[in-house]
Amino acid sequence: MSQMTARPDPAPSRLKYRMERLMLTPLFRLLLRFGLPCLLTFGVASWWLSVEENRQLITDTYSDLRSQVESRPEFMVNMMAVDGASDLVAEGIREMLPLDFPISSFDLDLEKMRETVVSLNPVKSARLYVRQGNVLQVDVVERIPVVLWRNDQGLELLDNEGVLVGPAFLRSDWPELPLIVGEGADRNVTEALDLVAAAEPLAGRLRGLVRMGERRWDVVLDRDQRILLPETDAVLALERVIAMDEAVDMLERDLVTVDLRLPHRPTLRMTDGAVQELQRIRAIEAGEPLE
Numbered sequence: 001m002s003q004m005t006a007r008p009d010p011a012p013s014r015l016k017y018r019m020e021r022l023m024l025t026p027l028f029r030l031l032l033r034f035g036l037p038c039l040l041t042f043g044v045a046s047w048w049l050s051v052e053e054n055r056q057l058i059t060d061t062y063s064d065l066r067s068q069v070e071s072r073p074e075f076m077v078n079m080m081a082v083d084g085a086s087d088l089v090a091e092g093i094r095e096m097l098p099l100d101f102p103i104s105s106f107d108l109d110l111e112k113m114r115e116t117v118v119s120l121n122p123v124k125s126a127r128l129y130v131r132q133g134n135v136l137q138v139d140v141v142e143r144i145p146v147v148l149w150r151n152d153q154g155l156e157l158l159d160n161e162g163v164l165v166g167p168a169f170l171r172s173d174w175p176e177l178p179l180i181v182g183e184g185a186d187r188n189v190t191e192a193l194d195l196v197a198a199a200e201p202l203a204g205r206l207r208g209l210v211r212m213g214e215r216r217w218d219v220v221l222d223r224d225q226r227i228l229l230p231e232t233d234a235v236l237a238l239e240r241v242i243a244m245d246e247a248v249d250m251l252e253r254d255l256v257t258v259d260l261r262l263p264h265r266p267t268l269r270m271t272d273g274a275v276q277e278l279q280r281i282r283a284i285e286a287g288e289p290l291e
Contacts, residue, residue: 076102078134085140089122093138096120105130121164147189148174150181150208162189182211191234195219198235201242202251216261225251228259237263 022028048054078101082090096116099108110128117126117138124143131137145157145165157165157174164186168174178196185192192209195217199206202221210218217234219227229237237260245251250258250268259267 074134075105076134077105077108077130077136078102080136080138082138082140085123085138085142089120089140089142092120093117093123093140097138099136102134108136121166124159124163145174145177147192148177148179149186150179151183151186158186158189160189160193162186178206179208180211181208182214184214185209185211188217192217194235195229195238198238199242201246205251221251225255226257228257228261230261230263233263 049058077099080094080097080099080101082093085093096119097113108130114126114128117123117128117140122142123140125141127139129137143159143163143165145168146160147158148168148171149156149158153167155168155171157168157177159165171179178192180186180189180192188211195209196206199219202219205221205223205225207220207222210220212218212228216231217229219229219238221227227238227241241250241258241260254271255268256271257267257269259269
């Protein structure tokens with residue numbers, strides 16, 4: 001027999017077999033297809049960013065692009081408009097927000113500017129936004145003064161919450177506002193307004209309210225008359241006094257005070273002249289000789 005020709009072994013090598021088995025694994029194919037390119041990219045990028053000049057180049061490029069965008073005309077604010085404020089308050093707002101127009105809207109910290117505006121005493125609330133036309137709009141709600149408070153600092157205007165609105169230099173400048181005096185009066189403005197409303201029949205004679213000991217009120221009338229009110233139910237007590245006055249003209253008499261601090265035992269104090277006259281009348285009635 002002739003010698004047979006040697007044939008190559010068709011079986012794959014062990015390494016090739018293992019590689020073929022790995023290629024059949026989905027996770028390995030995923031890592032080979034996406035993981036390896038990402039790893040190479042990350043490595044190259046890390047090496048490139050490790051150079052200081054390259055990092056500075058990125059920073060400068062970003063700053064230039066941002067500056068170009070922010071300085072575009074459609075993002076520039078050219079003026080400021082203040083609505084809802086008096087001329088004096090509007091001028092104060094402009095002084096507290098010294099903006100150099102035109103200015104990019106990206107450079108405006110609207111919340112911080114709003115807090116600055118609200119810090120003004122006359123301003124109750126404010127809203128700031130950039131409206132159409134590249135205008136910084138400031139909408140203001142002012143505090144409305146309802147009383148004058150006389151204290152160690154002089155005359156001051158308060159709103160219905162007892163918050164300072166501003167100074168008042170002359171009482172005659174605010175004749176329509178009631179006057180309150182005394183320490184703690186600013187913390188009880190609501191009660192003071194209720195008393196003023198209840199004293200409407202005495203409006204022509206009312207001079208003001210005095211807070212006594214931070215506990216209660218005295219109603220001061222002309223002719224140096226006072227109505228001393230209790231700590232509680234002060235409005236009801238004042239209404240009782242007004243009812244008695246309407247019935248017998250009590251406050252038209254020579255009285256110094258009407259003391260209602262003890263609601264169940266009101267006390268009247270008369271002037272010295274009235275006391276002497278009363279004593280004279282009683283002496284006449286008793287038949288005593290007059291001096």
